Amino acid sequence: xxxxxxxxxxxxxxxxxxxxxxxxxxxxxxxxxxxxxxxxxxxxxxxxxxxxxxxxxxxxxxxxxxxxxxxxxxxxxxxxxxxxxxxxxxxxxxxxxxxxxxxxxxxxxxxxxxxxxxxxxxxxxxx
Amino acid sequence: xxxxxxxxxxxxxxxxxxxxxxxxxxxxxxxxxxxxxxxxxxxxxxxxxxxxxxxxxxxxxxxxxxxxxxxxxxxxxxxxxxxxxxxxxxxxxxxxxxxxxxxxxxxxxxxxxxxxxxxxxxxxxxxxxxxxxxxxxxxxxxxxxx
Numbered sequence: 432x433x434x435x436x437x438x439x440x441x442x443x444x445x446x447x448x449x450x451x452x453x454x455x456x457x458x459x460x461x462x463x464x465x466x467x468x469x470x471x472x473x474x475x476x477x478x479x480x481x482x483x484x485x486x487x488x489x490x491x492x493x494x495x496x497x498x499x500x501x502x503x504x505x506x507x508x509x510x511x512x513x514x515x516x517x518x519x520x521x522x523x524x525x526x527x528x529x530x531x532x533x534x535x536x537x538x539x540x541x542x543x544x545x546x547x548x549x550x551x552x553x554x555x556x557x558x
Numbered sequence: 559x560x561x562x563x564x565x566x567x568x569x570x571x572x573x574x575x576x577x578x579x580x581x582x583x584x585x586x587x588x589x590x591x592x593x594x595x596x597x598x599x600x601x602x603x604x605x606x607x608x609x610x611x612x613x614x615x616x617x618x619x620x621x622x623x624x625x626x627x628x629x630x631x632x633x634x635x636x637x638x639x640x641x642x643x644x645x646x647x648x649x650x651x652x653x654x655x656x657x658x659x660x661x662x663x664x665x666x667x668x669x670x671x672x673x674x675x676x677x678x679x680x681x682x683x684x685x686x687x688x689x690x691x692x693x694x695x696x697x698x699x700x701x702x703x704x
Binding site for chain 1: 591597615670671
């Protein structure tokens with residue numbers, strides 16, 4: 432048996448544009464604003480997420496988020512969700528989820544925030 | 559398909575590979591955009607160690623959170639690089655993430671990133687040596703004692 436060592440340097444490789452795929456889209460269903468997020472909600476994309484959501488929300492009080500297309504989320508992504516929720520609650524509104532991916536559910540469960548966001552087991556959300 | 563088989567009939571990776579322990583070192587710019595490649599490398603290293611899917615996904619989050627904790631500590635006068643070292647064994651991966659940090663800098667243990675990291679790896683180790691801060695994460699295949 433042998434030991435194997437591999438040294439890789441990304442110093443001169445421009446990977447950022449190819450590894451982060453992130454899209455936010457908004458629509459209105461039955462008078463309710465729905466924002467859909469696809470991609471990775473992490474340190475690199477959180478600012479863009481917040482800017483896009485703020486633009487979409489405008490003066491609305493309520494927002495539904497479809498996070499079924501989120502393939503990865505970390506604590507900064509969770510922090511962004513909390514910011515959005517608190518902003519809406521402060522103006523008498525609410526944030527709710529249309530659907531969440533397993534990646535989102537994992538983080539919400541791990542941090543004990545699932546109930547705060549009305550999440551039930553297996554990615555189901557309160558009506 | 560038998561336990562440990564990635565491809566039916568091929569057998570577990572641990573029966574086929576020609577090495578006991580492998581080390582991969584990756585160095586990326588200490589910037590948020592380059593945390594994603596570390597997550598990808600984590601997935602690959604974990605698969606080589608035959609970790610379970612849940613282990614792999616949790617380890618990716620742990621590495622991401624460790625990087626999130628280290629990036630604010632980076633000394634702007636230093637090399638501004640984030641080094642990841644993956645030690646891959648059979649059913650076990652140890653990942654060390656390190657940056658050159660400003661003098662006296664320490665990991666923030668009060669925020670959500672630390673809460674998540676320490677929940678994912680209760681034995682996470684933080685080492686501060688001279689101008690370098692290192693976070694060490696270990697994951698053993700589910701069902702195997704550490």
